[in-house]
Structures are given as structure tokens and as C-alpha cells.
Amino acid sequence: MAGSSVDLDTRLLFTVLLALIVxxxxxxxxxSRRNQEWLLARGGREIGAGHYPAMVVLHSLFLASCLVxxxxxxxxxxxxxxxAMLAVLAVATALRYWAIRTLGRRWTTRxxxxxxxxxxxEGPYRFFSHPNYLAVILEIAALPLVHTAWLTAxxxxxxxSTLLAVRVRVEEQGLRGESYTEPx
Numbered sequence: 001m002a003g004s005s006v007d008l009d010t011r012l013l014f015t016v017l018l019a020l021i022v023x024x025x026x027x028x029x030x031x032s033r034r035n036q037e038w039l040l041a042r043g044g045r046e047i048g049a050g051h052y053p054a055m056v057v058l059h060s061l062f063l064a065s066c067l068v069x070x071x072x073x074x075x076x077x078x079x080x081x082x083x084a085m086l087a088v089l090a091v092a093t094a095l096r097y098w099a100i101r102t103l104g105r106r107w108t109t110r111x112x113x114x115x116x117x118x119x120x121x122e123g124p125y126r127f128f129s130h131p132n133y134l135a136v137i138l139e140i141a142a143l144p145l146v147h148t149a150w151l152t153a154x155x156x157x158x159x160x161s162t163l164l165a166v167r168v169r170v171e172e173q174g175l176r177g178e179s180y181t182e183p184x
Contacts, residue, residue, distance in 0.1 A: 010077035014070055014147040018063060021143070025059075031100075032109040039105070044112045048170035052110055055163055062140060062156045069149035076148055088142035096135035098124050107132075111167070113174050130171070133164055 036044075069075055100107045102123030106114060124131035140160050144152035 010082075010147060011070055014077075015067065017146065018066055018143075022063060028100075029109065032107070035105050036108045036110060036112060039108065039112045039114055042114060044114045046110055046112050047174045048111045048167065051163065051166050051170070055109075055167070058156070058159055058163055062152070062160075065152040065156065066144045066147075066149055069144065069152045070147045073149075073151075075150075078148055081148060082146045085142040085145040088138055089146070092135040092138035092142065095124060095131050095138075099132040099135065111171050111174060119175055130168060133168065136160065137164070 102125060103120055106112075106117070106120065119125075128134055137157070137160065140156050141153050144150070144156075
């Protein structure tokens, strides 16, 4: 009986963690919208908008899948794995917010380019071309594993990799000044 109480407690804590992440993402979307308006008012242009809905669906399904796998498939809790994955999440969150702070008003969840603006090469951009995407990769791998939801971690890591391959290619083309045409 004690084991089931512990399982319920860890699942509830995991659900609270997911709820906090959802709130964090909603705040980021609000910031992104404000930054998008600022960029568009200064002549910014969006590229690669065609894959954005897929990204929204992927990230929404990812969070839902974390809950489903833990609650309905009864994934066990492993304290050592949870602590390690929480550490990875902390690093990923710090990296993402370092990237957001470095980009300032140029950070959005969409790919918006500001004409004649130089490429950012400060902060984490000194070390990685796309630190925000690295943070997302780490989060998608680590978050489900906080409560051993290994199937969600595996499936969404692969799906996210596929989507990021498209997104990085589009963004790099735009940053190099190459024109980009959405596939039909």
C-alpha cells in the first residue's frame, strides 16, 4: 500500500512540474508575440511559417504524452534518474533563458529576420549557432525521464530532430541572406 501512495505522490509532483512548464511556455509565447510585433513594425519578415503549426502540435503532444505515459501506463519513479534529469532540465532552462536574454527583442518562437541586423554572436551564440534549439533537445529528452517515461522521450526526440532539421536549414538560409520558398 505504501508503494502506491509513493507512486501517486510522485505522479502528482510530476504533474505539478508539467503545469509549471506549461505556464512557463505560455509566458514565453506572450513574450514572443510582443517581440514579433516589435520586429514586424521595424520591417522584420517571417520565413518558414509553414512548419510552425507542426512545431506547435509537436510540443503540445509532447507535454500531453508525458502525462499519459506516467499516469496511464504507470511508469515507475526512480529517484536517481529523476535527479539527473532535473539537473539536465535546469541546464536546459538556463541555456534557453541565456539565449532569450541575449537575443532580446529579436527572440521569437517563429523565424523573423530583421533586415540589415547583424547575426548575434554574443552570449551562448559564441559557442553554439542555435543554443535555444539545443535547450529544447535537452528538455524533450530529459523531462519525460524525470518519471521514466522513456517512450515519450524516444518518440519525441526523433520527431523533434526531424522538425529541427527543417527549421535550422530554413533559419540558416535566412541568416545567410538566401531566399527561402516554402515547399508546396
